[in-house]
Amino acid sequence: MTPSSVFLVLLHICSLHLIAVAMPTCQLEGNMVQSAHHLLRDLGGPFPARCLPYNANISFPGSAFPAAKANSLQCPRVLWVVDESLEEAGIMFEERELPVAWDNQKVNKFKHLQQRLEEAGSCLPSVDDSGVLSSYFSNVTAVLDQQDSAGCGWMALKRDLVRILEAALHKHRACFSWRPIQHQNHTH
Numbered sequence: 001m002t003p004s005s006v007f008l009v010l011l012h013i014c015s016l017h018l019i020a021v022a023m024p025t026c027q028l029e030g031n032m033v034q035s036a037h038h039l040l041r042d043l044g045g046p047f048p049a050r051c052l053p054y055n056a057n058i059s060f061p062g063s064a065f066p067a068a069k070a071n072s073l074q075c076p077r078v079l080w081v082v083d084e085s086l087e088e089a090g091i092m093f094e095e096r097e098l099p100v101a102w103d104n105q106k107v108n109k110f111k112h113l114q115q116r117l118e119e120a121g122s123c124l125p126s127v128d129d130s131g132v133l134s135s136y137f138s139n140v141t142a143v144l145d146q147q148d149s150a151g152c153g154w155m156a157l158k159r160d161l162v163r164i165l166e167a168a169l170h171k172h173r174a175c176f177s178w179r180p181i182q183h184q185n186h187t188h
Contacts (some may be wrong), residue, residue, distance in 0.1 A: 026123035028079055030169065030176030032113055036086070037165035039110040040158055044102050047159050051152035057139050058153065060160035061132045065167055075175035076125055081133070082168050083121035088137045089161055090114045096144055099154050136160075 064081050066074040093111055143153035168175070 026079075026121075026125075027075075027175065027177040028082060028117055028120055028124075030173065030178045032117055032120075033082060033165055033176060034169055036110055036113045036117065037162060037169060039106050039113070040162050040165070042103075043106050043110070043158060044099065044155065047155050048152070051155055054143055054149060054152045054156060058136075058143055058156040058160070060164060061136055064129065064132050064136075065164075066172075074172065077127050078168055078172040078175045079121065079124050080127040081129075082164065083117065083124050084129075084133055085161060085164050086114050087118050087121075088133070089157060090118060092137075092141065092144065092157065096150075099151055102154075 066077055090111065093107070093114070098107060140153055140157050143149045143156070146153075
């Protein structure tokens with residue numbers, strides 16, 4: 001290879017690298033996902049023993065998440081699962097009566113975060129889940145629609161959303177964008 005050919009090849013490689021670095025990536029903000037997790041975790045009490053019989057029908061599918069630690073190939077799926085789960089939960093929060101025992105202020109804060117995350121996730125690519133998530137949310141909806149089991153359906157949904165967000169934040173932390181937390185200086 002002549003020196004000019006080597007130079008052209010290097011120039012081409014560098015330009016491809018610059019294009020890849022300059023392209024914006026679609027990520028969810030980790031701080032917002034973490035806040036949503038904390039709000040849900042603190043909403044209502046622990047999963048009631050009387051709801052254990054519903055676990056067979058309502059259990060988030062473990063196959064929805066990649067099992068291993070985060071890598072760049074798994075991030076689109078992880079972000080999609082979080083986004084899709086929050087979106088489906090948001091629909092349920094809007095269309096159904098929520099448990100009376102839940103703190104309305106926390107519910108409203110969660111709904112606000114959920115909407116912001118849904119907007120941020122609109123750029124995420126769709127992932128083929130072979131109906132795994134839609135089947136789960138159909139099962140949750142069926143339990144919520146039964147008057148005598150609606151409370152258990154809400155507790156199962158809350159439990160599973162907390163687990164989803166927790167797994168995503170701990171095992172796949174690198175998939176999210178993280179902004180430094182700004183502390184406000186209070187002057188007296």
